[in-house]
Amino acid sequence: MTIRLTLADADIARAAEIWRAGGRVAFPTETVYGLGADASSDTAVARIFEAKDRPSFNPLIVHVADLDQARKLALWSDAADALAQAFWPGPLTLVLPLAPGAPVSSLVTAGLDSVGIRMPAHPVARQLLRAFGGGIAAPSANRSGRISPTRAAHVLSTLDGRIEAVVDGGPAEVGLESTILGLTGTPTLLRPGGIGIDALSEALGARVSRRHDTDAISAPGQTPSHYAPRATMRLNAAEWEPGEATLGFGKMPCDLNLSEAENLTEAAANLFAHLHALDAMGRAVIAVAPVPHRGLGVAINDRLSRAAAPR
Incomplete structure (x- = not known):
């Protein structure tokens, strides 16, 4: 209440x-x-x-x-x-x-x-x-x-x-x-x-x-802009490939974990900081474990898909 x-x-x-x-x-x-x-x-x-x-x-x-x-x-x-x-x-x-x-x-x-x-x-x-x-x-x-x-x-x-x-x-x-x-x-x-x-x-x-409709997004009230890391993003990774920077969800070996407890609020709070940290590692690919597509997971997956979009 x-x-x-x-x-x-x-x-x-x-x-x-x-x-x-x-x-x-x-x-x-x-x-x-x-x-x-x-x-x-x-x-x-x-x-x-x-x-x-x-x-x-x-x-x-x-x-x-x-x-x-x-x-x-x-x-x-x-x-x-x-x-x-x-x-x-x-x-x-x-x-x-x-x-x-x-x-x-x-x-x-x-x-x-x-x-x-x-x-x-x-x-x-x-x-x-x-x-x-x-x-x-x-x-x-x-x-x-x-x-x-x-x-x-x-x-x-x-x-x-x-x-x-x-x-x-x-x-x-x-x-x-x-x-x-x-x-x-x-x-x-x-x-x-x-x-x-x-x-x-x-x-x-x-x-x-x-602002023109084709301009980059920079404020509330517009379609959200994506954070694009320098590395290529590989989403919904079932397993890691050699040389990748790895972003996990749930208990698993990885470089950084959005939430070992599978807590979507914690995952959302960690998302941007973890992407920045993994990108700073300088690897060619950031692989991301699947994140449940429910609740805050929908927003997390939206942001990840924008980060992974061709550019």
Whole structure:
């Protein structure tokens, strides 16, 4: 049973403690309700995907309380500063180069070298983020493929019993996901939202480009980009071949194991870090043991198949 928390100080503190313990708390923003977890924890972020029954690991937006937190996560720029001064706190997500050593799980970035950051305007969201003291990864608080929630009751209609708590802050004001602007190169509108392209261009003093459907994926709200290792991927390997880097699942001899206990949440939490580590070994092939195609296994297999796609 999911706990329904109020706006009392004790409940705000309780929500922050749930986050520190690796749990999931849905909370109000001015756009929609978000399903939040500690953005620095692989396991906590994997549990977001588990709760949402999400079939693929899209990049997630990290929510922060202030500019100091944002600057710890990304390589800041004059353009980012101009946009933050104009529209933060508010419904604008900036996609920036990931800062070296930033406390952000690779599941949040989906293996990319960029991170989406937003400072929400909702007073309850700000209070929760300050109480936690770090970045919170938060997609919309609904089961995958369902309507985005603008009230706590909407959250509970699909996630009751699947998450630890929801903070009831009343209805969301905007009811539309944030605008996403890419700042890893030419300023580019990656997802439309409440802040229009003309307003963004005016704040920047330069024209903002629109993303083309054929462009590489770099943000939530788009088809997920795949992490492509340098090595060739061999999936559903029943046995290992000589010279391969090996990624196991369940009890078996291998270089690295997603989960000896066959725990899909643990496997999801380990996925990106293990792929990076195996690729760094410099072998021509990474062989991967079969992963059950159920629950989080669907998302894991989706990511593995994208990593193995011809390129």
